[in-house]
Amino acid sequence: MMRRLWRAGAAAVFVAMACAKPPAPAPTTPAAAPPDLARAADSIAAARRDSAAAAARADSLARAERERVRADSVRMSVQRMSADTAPQAVAGGLAAADSALLAEPIHFDYDKAEVRGADQAPLDRKVSVLAAHPRLEIRIAGNCDERGSTEYNLALGERRAASAKRYLLAHGVAAARVEIVSYGKEHPLDPGHDEGAWAKNRRDDFVVTKGAR
Amino acid sequence: MRGGWLAAVAILAVPAGLRAQDSGSAPVGVRVGITYTPGTRPSIAVLPVAATALDSVRATLLRDLDYSDRFELLSPPPTVAMQGGAPNYPALTALGTDLAVAVVATGGVAGDVDVQLHDVRTGSVRNRLALQLPAGGEARRLAVHRAADEVVRWATGSPGVAATTILFVSDGRLWRVDPDGAGLANVPAAGRPTLSPAWSPDGRTIAYTAFVPDGRPLVLQDLASGSREVVPGTEYGVNITPEFSPDGRRLAYAHGDENGTDVYVYDVARRCCVTRLTVGRYYDNLSPTWSPDGQRLAFISSRPGSPQLYVMSADGSDQEALARFDFGSTGQSNGPEWSPDGQAVAFHREVGGVPQVFVLDLATRAVRQITGEGRNEDPTWAPDGRHLAFASTRGGVRQLWIVDLETGRLRPVAATGGARLPAWSPRRTFFSEAP
Numbered sequence: 041m042m043r044r045l046w047r048a049g050a051a052a053v054f055v056a057m058a059c060a061k062p063p064a065p066a067p068t069t070p071a072a073a074p075p076d077l078a079r080a081a082d083s084i085a086a087a088r089r090d091s092a093a094a095a096a097r098a099d100s101l102a103r104a105e106r107e108r109v110r111a112d113s114v115r116m117s118v119q120r121m122s123a124d125t126a127p128q129a130v131a132g133g134l135a136a137a138d139s140a141l142l143a144e145p146i147h148f149d150y151d152k153a154e155v156r157g158a159d160q161a162p163l164d165r166k167v168s169v170l171a172a173h174p175r176l177e178i179r180i181a182g183n184c185d186e187r188g189s190t191e192y193n194l195a196l197g198e199r200r201a202a203s204a205k206r207y208l209l210a211h212g213v214a215a216a217r218v219e220i221v222s223y224g225k226e227h228p229l230d231p232g233h234d235e236g237a238w239a240k241n242r243r244d245d246f247v248v249t250k251g252a253r
Numbered sequence: 254m255r256g257g258w259l260a261a262v263a264i265l266a267v268p269a270g271l272r273a274q275d276s277g278s279a280p281v282g283v284r285v286g287i288t289y290t291p292g293t294r295p296s297i298a299v300l301p302v303a304a305t306a307l308d309s310v311r312a313t314l315l316r317d318l319d320y321s322d323r324f325e326l327l328s329p330p331p332t333v334a335m336q337g338g339a340p341n342y343p344a345l346t347a348l349g350t351d352l353a354v355a356v357v358a359t360g361g362v363a364g365d366v367d368v369q370l371h372d373v374r375t376g377s378v379r380n381r382l383a384l385q386l387p388a389g390g391e392a393r394r395l396a397v398h399r400a401a402d403e404v405v406r407w408a409t410g411s412p413g414v415a416a417t418t419i420l421f422v423s424d425g426r427l428w429r430v431d432p433d434g435a436g437l438a439n440v441p442a443a444g445r446p447t448l449s450p451a452w453s454p455d456g457r458t459i460a461y462t463a464f465v466p467d468g469r470p471l472v473l474q475d476l477a478s479g480s481r482e483v484v485p486g487t488e489y490g491v492n493i494t495p496e497f498s499p500d501g502r503r504l505a506y507a508h509g510d511e512n513g514t515d516v517y518v519y520d521v522a523r524r525c526c527v528t529r530l531t532v533g534r535y536y537d538n539l540s541p542t543w544s545p546d547g548q549r550l551a552f553i554s555s556r557p558g559s560p561q562l563y564v565m566s567a568d569g570s571d572q573e574a575l576a577r578f579d580f581g582s583t584g585q586s587n588g589p590e591w592s593p594d595g596q597a598v599a600f601h602r603e604v605g606g607v608p609q610v611f612v613l614d615l616a617t618r619a620v621r622q623i624t625g626e627g628r629n630e631d632p633t634w635a636p637d638g639r640h641l642a643f644a645s646t647r648g649g650v651r652q653l654w655i656v657d658l659e660t661g662r663l664r665p666v667a668a669t670g671g672a673r674l675p676a677w678s679p680r681r682t683f684f685s686e687a688p
Contacts (some may be wrong), residue, residue: 058654060674086472093492107489110467110468110488110489111468111489113435113465113466113468114465114467114468114483114488115483115488116469117443117444117463117465117466117467117468117557118443118444118463118465118470118481118483119443119474121441121442121444121545122443122444122445122465122466123425123445123464123465124444124445124446124464124465124466125466151585153535153561183588187606187631188560188585188587188603189560189585189587189588189601189608190448190449190631190674191448191449191493191494191507191540191587191588191674192537192539192540192555192560192585192587192688194448194462194469194491194509195491195493195507195509195514195537195539195555196494196537197491198509198510198514199509199513199514199535199537200302200489202510202511202513203387205511206511220511221468221469221491222491222509226425226446230531245682
């Protein structure tokens with residue numbers, strides 16, 4: 041955990057440095073070094089810089105592409121009057137244990153969207169599975185209990201999905217691999233009308249959308 | 254004989270259970286319910302019709318006038334009300350009414366009728382409307398509703414709301430029903446569920462949230478043709494609570510994404526340009542509703558920790574709390590709708606965890622609790638600014654109810670089981686429309 045954080049932090053510092061002083065030669069290069077050596081060091085630094093920037097660019101391009109595809113799908117669905125369905129996991133490929141870790145929901149306090157302390161461990165386990173399977177992509181679906189208005193719960197469900205996504209991103213998962221959606225109070229797991237049912241229904245569901253194989 | 258028509262009058266009387274003040278547990282300092290003051294409403298007699306073909310027209314007219322909640326209705330039998338095919342003015346005067354409504358076939362083409370308002374004291378026709386009634390179906394009902402609304406205007410100075418319809422959501426689908434409970438029909442719409450329908454001021458376009466597999470877009474749908482378009486930018490995130498500006502040129506709504514939910518305005522008239530009005534961080538701003546002059550928006554914000562009623566200028570400036578609340582103790586407030594006369598905002602607020610309909614008086618900023626029995630949510634104003642429709646469980650199942658704020662009279666709208674998120678249409682000024 042700590043190591044992962046450190047690594048993410050170090051990478052961020054490297055990118056920041058690389059961006060801040062693009063033309064500077066590597067500090068280890070002696071001033072009197074032959075021109076071809078300086079050029080070599082320069083090009084190594086540039087290559088590193090380029091690869092970090094390329095990764096960031098690839099993530100943002102991938103994200104933009106996914107958003108474009110998703111927007112097309114939304115417009116198409118509206119024309120075809122397609123109904124939404126409960127999120128369906130992409131079948132197969134992943135070990136059952138990994139699937140279970142990814143699918144484990146997290147829960148929220150009433151009218152709250154903050155990740156609870158007890159739910160950090162399940163989220164950390166998802167980070168590990170996602171790190172081990174770099175092609176996996178997931179959708180986080182925020183849900184609410186039946187109390188409160190239909191419309192406010194749609195906003196609250198979005199906030200719940202967003203806070204889990206923020207947690208995953210802070211732990212090194214690429215933004216393009218995680219999308220969020222709100223179901224408001226439209227998809228209760230437990231149809232009951234008591235605190236037991238409500239507690240179960242205030243949740244984020246996690247569904248693999250791509251890359252299970 | 255006299256006993257006979259008295260019985261007919263009695264049938265029109267409101268059942269006592271529905272008329273009763275709607276009281277319940279209320280917080281201190283909030284006035285519950287509305288005082289029912291009979292006797293302030295003028296009497297009006299609906300005269301018998303000569304042709305049996307007009308029986309259903311008369312029945313619809315009678316019900317519309319009853320549901321306007323503005324009259325003490327009399328329905329005297331022919332032997333009392335008529336003499337030689339004309340209104341018996343002395344007999345009507347004896348009944349204590351100054352006004353009488355007649356529906357008269359004018360011959361010639363079938364369906365040509367005159368709707369007349371008689372001044373009983375002067376013994377003359379005060380107002381009249383020549384109608385060509387369509388043969389049947391919705392167009393015929395709408396024509397009669399419009400005539401009824403005219404009669405209300407003649408008698409009281411402002412028109413009724415019979416020629417309107419209410420959109421609502423049930424079982425995730427969009428439906429429409431007229432306020433008299435007739436004309437229930439599915440409105441084919443994108444998404445399942447379809448949520449938060451809203452009317453354009455001309456009644457021709459609706460906006461709603463569609464749950465589709467990859468998103469929660471806002472859809473603009475032409476009612477007559479059924480053609481649909483997605484509001485640009487709402488392909489992403491969650492997009493809710495649309496409401497057209499009173500001039501129909503702009504659409505206010507809430508867009509939520511990873512950075513929270515905020516209020517935006519889309520320029521519908523120019524089909525371009527989205528303006529963001531609020532900037533929330535880790536709280537939500539939603540449910541914008543326009544003042545009738547288009548200058549201000551009331552909306553819901555959870556900035557104080559729970560959703561409460563706020564107001565801002567239409568450019569997003571001058572945001573402030575609109576209805577007083579106590580931090581931590583006032584229940585969640587949601588579903589605001591600005592009244593057509595501009596003087597009030599209806600909304601629902603949780604009282605002891607149960608939503609109840611409230612009306613905020615803008616002049617005094619005082620809130621009045623309207624309901625107390627069952628769960629009562631998502632009030633929507635009739636164009637007359639005195640009736641509210643809302644979803645209520647008071648009858649056992651959730652369905653639409655209508656309350657008249659002037660008299661306190663309550664009635665359920667038939668065939669609306671499971672209803673939520675009602676939206677009352679503007680007055681319908683055109684006949685041909687789908688569905």
